[in-house]
Amino acid sequence: MKKAENIIVGISIGDLNGIGSEIVLKTFEDARMLEMCTPVIFANVKTLSFLKKSFESTTMLHGIDKLDQILTGKINVLNVWREGFTLEYGVNDETVGKFAIKSFVAATNALKEGLVDVLVTAPINKYNVQSEDFKFPGHTDYLNQELEGNALMLMVQDNLRIGLLTDHIPVNEVASHLTEALIRQKIETVRQSLIQDFSINKPRIAVLGLNPHAGDGGVIGKEDDEIIKPVIKKMFEKGTMVFGPYPADGFFGSGQYEKFDAVIAAYHDQGLIPFKTLSFGNGVNYTAGLNKIRTSPDHGTAYDIAGKGIADYNSFKEAVYLALDIYKSRNEYAEISKKPLKTKEKHL
Incomplete structure (x- = not known):
């Protein structure tokens, strides 16, 4: 290394x-x-x-x-x-x-x-x-x-990690993008990233519902019951520790997110508003799911303060730190993956 x-x-x-x-x-x-x-x-x-x-x-x-x-x-x-x-x-x-x-x-x-x-x-x-x-x-x-791979926006600040099922698309198109294949792919991408990039062996993942109250049994939209929930159930039964869909409104305020290694939101603002509220300018945008590592700060160009010498650089510094940590984690994961598993000798 x-x-x-x-x-x-x-x-x-x-x-x-x-x-x-x-x-x-x-x-x-x-x-x-x-x-x-x-x-x-x-x-x-x-x-x-x-x-x-x-x-x-x-x-x-x-x-x-x-x-x-x-x-x-x-x-x-x-x-x-x-x-x-x-x-x-x-x-x-x-x-x-x-x-x-x-x-x-x-x-x-x-x-x-x-x-x-x-x-x-x-x-x-x-x-x-x-x-x-x-x-x-x-x-x-x-x-x-x-x-190579399938990119997923994963916002990171210490143990808070929020991924997205959909990212830069209009809100009125979110529901039409939610398919079984997409949801399965995003959950698997987050799971694999938590294992190889964050060294979490058995990650626990929460998925937020699309509609208010996660559809409230179909009263406020059917996507949660008919699309999201069946995927979670199938993946859980096959060994992925994924749970939900959870109503998004109280999920962060109640501290429920702290029970999971990552949370997957249905759309951009559903995930980024609570993330930026909780991360206090120290958050990092990590592009998970690719064969190479890319991070960035969690803010934009900030034209209003540009050139004034007052910009807070903590988020960029954290982005550098995270990129280095993930680089080391991936190398360690690769080394471990190469080693054959030791088995106990059978005594006749």
């Missing part, structure tokens, strides 16, 4: 008119971070050197043109572009969006090729990144296309 400082963390810089550059550079102002990993920021060293002046970052940057020039103990910046362009904090700019995607695509390619070990993405603006070459609602959908 690699030494900690040799774990290479690829970082896509996100929207440069937002707080991405600030939270990335502030994270690595602490020299102890470089004992845990070697960061490689996919951007341009001149651009970041210019931007860091606005929030008085003391971070020293090491510009490189190729990934074989990475140095441990340094904050490496791979020059993904050379051209200059106008930056204005807080402005929604299509040109800036294009450079955010240049950074992200280059970092993803490096991840695919094994040139970086994990990927941590700074926030993008989902509107200004759209183009003929990039027609995705966000990072997760692109990664699902480029990497």
Whole structure:
């Protein structure tokens, strides 16, 4: 297994008119971070050197043109572009969006090729990144296309883990997306992630109902009884510790979530509203279910405070920590999986 400082963390810089550059550079102002990993920021060293002046970052940057020039103990910046362009904090700019995607695509390619070990993405603006070459609602959908596996958004903060059956789709389309195959796949993805990524041998998973009161016996919608419940029952009978569907309204306020290793919500806001309420800005968005590791902070570009030097970088730092923890867990899981099980000798 690699030494900690040799774990290479690829970082896509996100929207440069937002707080991405600030939270990335502030994270690595602490020299102890470089004992845990070697960061490689996919951007341009001149651009970041210019931007860091606005929030008085003391971070020293090491510009490189190729990934074989990475140095441990340094904050490496791979020059993904050379051209200059106008930056204005807080402005929604299509040109800036294009450079955010240049950074992200280059970092993803490096991840695919094994040139970086994990990927941590700074926030993008989902509107200004759209183009003929990039027609995705966000990072997760692109990664699902480029990497092996089935991507699932899993929000993580300590022992609180919330996954989603559906993510970036309109609320009026959620019910039509819920099929037995989808629910089964998402539950299995969460279960496998808890085992290999979080070292939980026999994970307990709760599934929230789609409708108020989980349908109230069919009075408030039939999806819970006719689609969700039968899948849970079948999977439980085959050994998966999955329970529900639970009425979502009181599930978190009552502390019921603490009895489970993960919770699966039916749609985006059903899961993310309680998560962001409970995580206090320290949460992480982890893309579970893929053959590579990607994390990100649980917030957006924050145009309103960009360039003011007041952005809270804890969520980004936690995203780095989680990526490193999962990398180590996966390596340990792989090692254990290779070892033959010991059996007791029979005495005749």
